[in-house]
Amino acid sequence: MAKAIRMHRTGGPEVLEYVDVEVGEPGPGEARVRNHAIGLNFIDVYFRTGLYPLPLPSGLGQEGAGVVEAVGEGVTHVAPGDRVVYAGRPNGAYSEVRTMPADILVRLPDGIDFETAAAMMLQGLTVQYLFRQTYALQPGQTILFHAAAGGVGLIACQWARALGVNLIGTAGSNEKAELALAHGAAHVINYNTEDIVARVREITDGAMVPVVYDSVGKDTFFRSLDCLQPRGLMVSFGNSSGAVPPFSLGELASRNSLYVTRPSLAAYAASRPQLEAMAADLFDMVGSGKIKIGINQRFPLAQAADAHIALEARRTTGSTILLP
Template sequence: MKAIRVHAYGGPEAMVYEDVPSPEPGPGQIRVRQTAVGVNFIDIYFRSGAYKAPSLPFTLGKEGAGVVDALGEGVTDFRVGERVAYAGATGTYAEEVVVDTKGVVHVPDSISDETAAAMMLKGLTAQYLLRRTYRVQPGDTILFHAAAGGVGLIATQWAKHLGATVIGTVGSAEKAELAREHGCDHVILYRDEDFAARVKEITGGKGVPVVYDGVGKATFPASLDCLSPFGIFASFGSSSGAIEAFDIGILAAKGSLYATRPTLFTHIATRESLDANAAELFEVVASGAVKIPIHARAKLADAAQVHRDLAGRQTTGTTVMTP
């Protein structure tokens, strides 16, 4: 089978499209013939070496969807021919992937394979941010950075569905229009405006109870100035670079604030939590309350260009690759 392999950490050119043996499922695993592969910023972290793979060479990718075509020993909750999806797999940049069943969910008939692959990691991230990290309530006003990104376009729609007023930051006028189309009530061009001052202006000086930040270095520490007393700074990514170490006393000085760095994989670590979180995601998508924006499609062989576009922050919404 064909797969994207990384033999040495580096730039997009480090990814090699090559033949590898078809994997065999072990106990508690299934093999999936993939029909769609999700693309996420975490893939860049692994390719570059910011996050380390267990060993080199390795196959990139965490997210995908497809059809079960082989069962490992002891597997009873999945059958050959069933449609499945996953957000915490290893090596999904491939025609076939072996996945532990504890990280796999059945895909309902109301959700296409492409939609499932596009939304598992980003959609489940939006789910834990909005429903667990800070549980958004009707009447809340929230700030979501990179509102036109893959997670942002899902989260802003969902937050609006929950009854929130959504402030979003974006990097261009084109992205601002896209963010408005997906639920943002107020859009701030953070490269051109003082976004903290604008948030205070929008909220009448009160600030917001939560800032969801997947940008990192470029938006910190100004994000803290957007928060009301006891507010939560939820840092879930660092597309502009990692946030440098800071004096925790700044949280006290700015209003007894909370700062957290959650990850998706903690939130879906058990069968029960994965099923519950995925069911909530599938429900809002199937109902039409949240639409999954797939704005780019590519072949697996073109993964290097996909990464260039993603790293250059040229993308909006979600990119899906087909093997």
């Protein structure tokens, strides 16, 4: 038996139950992993509330780091005793021990500890595909990145600085703005006191930006479009304020032929070689010191509901982890 978080219905943080669960032996293509640290991400909220449907009852959580205890038939890329990290479906990371598909497990370099690994994998791989693949950034470019003081945002600030890219971030307070600036943002707009579009126009001398990365969704979508250059790319990769409402494609034409994409980690890391290449890039950035992972909140696994409350209330900065 092991402790884990389970949910039997969707709703608020109160639906998260801390219970005993049976952990079976790994079957073909599976591994049993004992988690040492678990990542908290806004996608967990989407599953908990039902915005992203999932079969119930269900576990929750898509990111963790720990040690392989056993592997099933056909698993050769990891072995018992290996230190590993993972990010992605299926849900179930909120647990002391879990049996899971082995194909999303990546061996963890010796220089990266479990807590750092659990705090960085999903968010770091997200920045990797956003900056390296969705839109391949070049030195000297100026971009707009929303929620710059969040877990993904602080990694993005540092990665942009390492690439020689001028990142304009947005944040909801002066304290969060200072945090993003300290991590490498070139400018930060306080969206509660400043006009995002007007400030981007001012910062860029009217040129606007070639790409906007927007994880906020409903509250910022159209303002993001207004910050783009002709034929610019709107990258919508989250919905922390709610889903983007349906809109006419004419909105893109009227703003000078814009592009919109809605990427996901699963699509970019769909094969083992893709996942390993992305992870190697992330490990290199962290191992070299170009990116430092700030774990600013830690909660016991049993208090996962409290962690969700803090996350949704925007009381967190940087990364948050759960400890079994």
